[in-house]
Amino acid sequence: QAKKSGKDRYTVFEPAMQADFQAGLQMEADLRRAVVRHEFELRYQPIVHLRTNDITGLEALVRWQHPERGIVPPMDFVPLAEETGLIVPIGEWVLREACHQAAAWNLRRGGRPLSVSVNVSAVQLEQGGVPAAVRESLASSGLPAACLVLEMTESLLVDHRIGTLRQLEELKAIGVRLAIDDFGTGYSSLAYLRQFPFDIIKIDKSFVDDIGDGPTAAALTHGIIQLGQALHLSTIAEGIEHAGQLNELTNDCDLGQGYYFAEPLTEQAMGDLLFPPADES
Ligand code: C2E
Ligand code: MG
Ligand code: MG
Ligand code: MG
Secondary structure, eight states: OHHHHHHHHHHHHHHHHHHHHHHHHHHHHHHHHHHHHTOEEEEEEEEEETTTOOEEEEEEEEEEEETTTEEEOGGGTHHHHHHHSTHHHHHHHHHHHHHHHHHHHHHHHTTSOOEEEEEOOHHHHHHTOHHHHHHHHHHHHOOOGGGEEEEEEHHHHTTOOHHHHHHHHHHHHHTOEEEEEEETSSSOHHHHHHHSOOSEEEEOHHHHHHTTSOHHHHHHHHHHHHHHHHTTOEEEEOOOOSHHHHHHHHTTOOEEOSTTTOOOBOHHHHHHHHSOGGGGO
8 A cells, every 4th residue: 555655656746847857957958058149138227316316326137038938037047047057157248248338328427427236146156256257347348346236145145165255355356346135134144244345235125015014124124224324334225116115215225226216127228217318309
């Protein structure tokens, strides 16, 4: 009887596992091809000064333009890209593209600097080539180092090697700024602030979401902002969707981003937002 149920278990699970496995292999093959054929695109989401409404920066967010499946969001391929190491060439492409685009927009803006934020995976840091890739992208684009921000999540730094801190210090020496992304969602956010030389705290969307649901989320958010101020870090609130959230944040938080201001935009739409076509006539 036990043997039989064991056998049944196989017949139930095997086809599904086999299908998953094959889908995974197919996806990996597709992703390798995507790297070779440059099937990636960037979207840009404005980062806004909450008191003046000025756009001070942009976050570059990668998309995969899959030939059959259409636009694939990062959460559906970045994990596989990290597992296979393909995040290294993808990340280098993102960095180069974002720097070149930001350099072009900075020239058109004249005096007011526009910074660009690029997400960097822990796998890229482990691999060790991030400072070299940053130097190459800055040099070839002409973007000032002060206009580049690298965002990394605390959860991804958990498994850090000794080399991580050295690279972050090397990046600081180049003059780029470092942001801790999704702040408050990991296990030891405060420890990371002490260990690593961050310049910017990005308050996770989950805190901003809950503002208005009661005093706790608002108090936590203000606490994070005050922590940032005490450490002379700037704070960016992620995922602002409503005027009520903005009102709660405007008094003490420097910067914000979210659908309330704009969704991640194509290069064309971002260009139109930065330089309204009416101004050019
Ligand atoms: P993230 O860096 O925390 O980026 C913010 C995410 O929140 C983006 O999702 C953005 O579209 C979304 N978002 C912004 N404002 C709002 C809002 O008001 N409401 C809601 N519901 N969502 C909002 P996206 O573009 O799907 O990216 C997801 C994650 O994928 C990013 O989270 C980042 O961790 C990762 N990612 C994106 N681009 C790259 C990249 O070039 N390299 C790496 N390594 N990771 C990337
Ligand atoms: Mg980010
Ligand atoms: Mg985030
Ligand atoms: Mg995130």
